[in-house]
Amino acid sequence: MKKLLTGNEVIVQAALASGALGYAGYPITPATEIMTEWDKAFVKDKNLRFLQTEDEMSAGFVTIGMIMGGIKAFTATAGPGNTLMQDPLTMAENMRIPMVVIIAQRGGPSTGSVIYSQQEVILSGWGGNSEGYRVVYSPSNIQELYDYTIKAFNTAWTHMFPTIVLTDGYVVKTRQSVDIYQPKKLVKSHPLVVKSYERNADKELDYQNLSNTFVTEEQSYEVNMDLMNAFKKMTPKVVESEVYQKGNYKTLIIVHGLVAGAAKEAVDMKGKEKKFGLFRPITLNPFPINELKKAARGVKQIIVAESAHNQLQKLVKEALYGEHINIKQYGRPGLGITPEELIKLVK
Amino acid sequence: MSDLTVPKCWKLSSKPHNFCPGCGYPIMYKALGENIDEMKLQNKTFIGLDIGCALLSWDFFNVDTMQTHHGRTIPVVVGFKKVQPDSVGIAIVGDGGGYAIGAQHLINARMRNEPMTVIVVNNAVYGMTGGQEAPTSLPGQITSTSVTGADQHIIQGSRMLTEMLDDEVYIARGSVDNLIQLKTFIKRALEWQINKKGFSLVEVLSFCPTNWHTDAKQTRAFLNTMKQRYPVGEFKLKKNKE
Numbered sequence: 001m002k003k004l005l006t007g008n009e010v011i012v013q014a015a016l017a018s019g020a021l022g023y024a025g026y027p028i029t030p031a032t033e034i035m036t037e038w039d040k041a042f043v044k045d046k047n048l049r050f051l052q053t054e055d056e057m058s059a060g061f062v063t064i065g066m067i068m069g070g071i072k073a074f075t076a077t078a079g080p081g082n083t084l085m086q087d088p089l090t091m092a093e094n095m096r097i098p099m100v101v102i103i104a105q106r107g108g109p110s111t112g113s114v115i116y117s118q119q120e121v122i123l124s125g126w127g128g129n130s131e132g133y134r135v136v137y138s139p140s141n142i143q144e145l146y147d148y149t150i151k152a153f154n155t156a157w158t159h160m161f162p163t164i165v166l167t168d169g170y171v172v173k174t175r176q177s178v179d180i181y182q183p184k185k186l187v188k189s190h191p192l193v194v195k196s197y198e199r200n201a202d203k204e205l206d207y208q209n210l211s212n213t214f215v216t217e218e219q220s221y222e223v224n225m226d227l228m229n230a231f232k233k234m235t236p237k238v239v240e241s242e243v244y245q246k247g248n249y250k251t252l253i254i255v256h257g258l259v260a261g262a263a264k265e266a267v268d269m270k271g272k273e274k275k276f277g278l279f280r281p282i283t284l285n286p287f288p289i290n291e292l293k294k295a296a297r298g299v300k301q302i303i304v305a306e307s308a309h310n311q312l313q314k315l316v317k318e319a320l321y322g323e324h325i326n327i328k329q330y331g332r333p334g335l336g337i338t339p340e341e342l343i344k345l346v347k
Numbered sequence: 348m349s350d351l352t353v354p355k356c357w358k359l360s361s362k363p364h365n366f367c368p369g370c371g372y373p374i375m376y377k378a379l380g381e382n383i384d385e386m387k388l389q390n391k392t393f394i395g396l397d398i399g400c401a402l403l404s405w406d407f408f409n410v411d412t413m414q415t416h417h418g419r420t421i422p423v424v425v426g427f428k429k430v431q432p433d434s435v436g437i438a439i440v441g442d443g444g445g446y447a448i449g450a451q452h453l454i455n456a457r458m459r460n461e462p463m464t465v466i467v468v469n470n471a472v473y474g475m476t477g478g479q480e481a482p483t484s485l486p487g488q489i490t491s492t493s494v495t496g497a498d499q500h501i502i503q504g505s506r507m508l509t510e511m512l513d514d515e516v517y518i519a520r521g522s523v524d525n526l527i528q529l530k531t532f533i534k535r536a537l538e539w540q541i542n543k544k545g546f547s548l549v550e551v552l553s554f555c556p557t558n559w560h561t562d563a564k565q566t567r568a569f570l571n572t573m574k575q576r577y578p579v580g581e582f583k584l585k586k587n588k589e
Contacts, residue, residue: 024426049429054455058422061415065426068393068413073426091416193411193427199390201409204358209406211414 003180007142007172008033011102011165013180014149015074016041019189020100022049022073024062026081029114030169031104034076049073056081060088064097070191072153076102078169079112082120082127089162090128093227094212097192098156098163102149105168107334116169117334118257121311124166125285133227135163135238136285140260142176148282150183157187159234166284168307170336171258231286241288243295244278250300251276251346254292254316256284259305259337266339274346276303281315289319296325303345305330305337354380356389358409365403369566371470371523371553372400376407378521378530379437379466382537383410392435393427395420397444400474404439418449425452425461435540436463442483443473446504457508457516460545464536467504467548470555471573478558485576490558501576505550509582517544519581522552524570532581552577 005013011034015023023042025035035052042050049066053059059075066073077085082103092099105120107113126132135155137148149165156163192208199206214220244264253276255263260280267278279295281288296302302325306312309331317327330337330345353362357380366372383389392410396402398417405414415423424436445453445467453465472490473479480490483504484497509518517539521529529551536547552573556566 022426022429051425051429053422054451057419058425058452058455061419061422062426062429065395065423065428066430067426068423069427069430071430087416087419091419191431193393193413201355201389204360204409207358207409208411208413209358209408210412211402211405212416213402213405213414 001180002177004175004177005142006033006175007145007167009037010142010146010178011076011149011172012037012041014146015153017180017183018150018153019072019186020074020153021047021071022063022066023075024051024053024059024066024073025075026053026056026059026077028056028078028081030106030173031076031078031102033172034102056084057087060085060099060101063099064088064092067097067099067189068192070189072100072157072189074100074102076104078104079106079108079120080110082123086123086128089134090130091212092162093130093133094223095210096160098160100152100156100163100165102165102167104172105166113334114169116307116336118168118259118307119311119333120166121284121308122314124164131224131228132285133231134161134285135159135283136166137164138166138257138282138284139171140257140280142171142174142178145171146178146180154185154187155238157189159230159238161231161234166257168258235286238283239286239288239291240282241291242280242282244280245271247277248298249275249277252296252299252302253278253342253346254280254302254304254312255306255337256280256312259307262337262339263305263342266342269339270343270346274343276346284315287315287319292316292319293323296320296323299325301326301328303328303330303342305342305345306332307335307337308333353377354384356380356383356408356410358406361406364407366400367557369554369556369563370400371551371555372404372468374523374526375466375468375529375551375553376404378526378533380408381530382534383408386534386537388435388537391433392437393424393431395424395436395438397438397440397449398475399441399444401439401441401444401468402475418444418452420444421449421452421456421463421465424463425456428462432462435537437466438463439466439468441474442467442469442471442481446482446502453508454511457546457548458512460514460516462540462543462545464540465548466533467550468553469550469577470553472555472558474555474558483577485572503577505548505582508548509584513584515544515584517547518549520550520552520577520579522570522574522579523554524567525579528579550577552579
């Protein structure tokens with residue numbers, strides 16, 4: 001069913017369609033309306049849980065507590081709140097807690113702007129004292145925001161890694177037409193501690209004692225290897241990217257998120273004439289390395305365009321290490337990027 | 348009952364426990380464990396454990412437990428109780444986790460009257476990291492970050508939490524050298540939660556001979572000094588009379 005909704009409203013619709021029952025959050029522009037919309041749903045539905053917490057760390061850890069109790073739960077934040085959210089996110093990585101976090105990027109560093117940027121890529125994917133054992137989706141428009149928020153809950157509860165939907169202030173604040181549908185596939189949630197109140201008190205294994213502390217370096221190594229192996233095993237099942245349009249071209253433009261909309265327009269306008277195409281990672285973590293290598297085969301130059309100085313470019317360079325392709329960077333921290341700008345870059 | 352002298356809900360395979368000789372934690376856990384046994388709460392209790400010495404007890408009980416991040420134990424238990432309202436949620440934190448790094452969570456949990464019980468173990472030092480100054484260190488106390496003596500300001504956490512709202516609450520301060528009284532306070536705190544009255548807290552004055560650098564006699568004497576600054580008993584809400 002088509003509806004006219006803002007991105008923030010779409011996220012709540014997607015969470016509800018995914019069977020999410022819990023939300024804890026702290027107000028922060030531009031993500032605040034996710035919480036206010038959830039509250040509207042909460043007062044009408046006794047199954048839902050809601051808490052406005054004292055800060056983003058609490059928001060993340062209350063969300064984790066809800067998940068431990070057995071429901072799908074999520075939180076949302078932005079900018080400085082994303083910095084604080086790294087505290088619960090690393091615990092979710094260590095303990096394999098299927099926590100879903102929506103991040104609406106705003107301009108940084110510091111308090112920055114409340115509007116727009118793509119400066120939280122590295123933080124969202126690899127923040128905290130961790131090595132990025134988490135999935136990050138970067139939808140490019142409001143319809144994808146719906147699709148990938150649903151997918152985020154499924155990925156989190158299938159693979160038991162925290163999963164982030166990385167969007168931005170422009171997308172979540174814009175009102176557009178979006179197709180709201182009932183998902184065909186929904187992964188079920190289950191309690192992570194109390195499996196049953198009926199237990200044999202003498203059986204130690206009937207009780208869960210969970211810790212995220214390592215006693216030795218060897219234990220630290222082992223847990224990290226387990227996490228990395230599980231993440232690698234999951235990667236082919238979740239990694240996603242898009243090439244637009246397929247064909248032989250000299251220049252490959254690489255963008256993600258909202259900028260992909262402008263890049264598609266640029267390709268439609270001048271792609272054939274100036275011989276360029278578009279590659280966009282949909283999962284920023286895990287990054288579609290093989291898919292990018294394939295798309296970059298034979299091209300003369302790559303242009304990375306992003307509303308940040310050097311975030312996506314880092315990922316691209318790492319993925320293409322040893323490929324000997326000229327990479328140009330068009331970094332516009334905090335600014336939107338138009339199709340005309342992109343067309344001008346192709347020489 | 349078996350002939351064991353430890354509570355039935357203690358996990359025997361994790362004993363001997365990891366606490367230092369002379370630590371107050373195991374005494375507090377005796378009081379908590381006996382209450383869990385007698386009140387038949389073993390199968391419906393969820394314990395969150397903070398960083399600090401509390402983490403050493405991540406597998407102390409045959410009870411569902413989860414060790415969290417420093418200061419963040421209260422939010423985890425808050426979230427859990429939203430989903431499992433008939434469970435008994437307990438957050439065990441030190442004086443640092445309760446009154447410093449996690450203070451905002453503690454204050455807001457009390458403000459929202461979250462249906463949970465917090466146990467704050469107050470031993471006047473940061474034990475796990477080797478005896479640094481805590482918000483509860485006594486004036487003049489020598490610690491590794493107050494080498495000329497701790498400052499004059501100490502936090503009266505339990506009193507603050509009692510008086511910050513006009514709403515009824517169960518808050519008490521016990522000590523590990525009076526097990527019977529401590530057990531009673533913990534029992535009343537758990538009953539408060541079970542009877543759906545909301546937030547309850549027990550502050551526990553505890554031994555830390557390792558970081559106090561005290562022998563047995565000096566340890567008891569130090570605890571008695573602590574009691575003079577942190578009076579033991581149940582806190583009563585002063586009613587505002589207009």
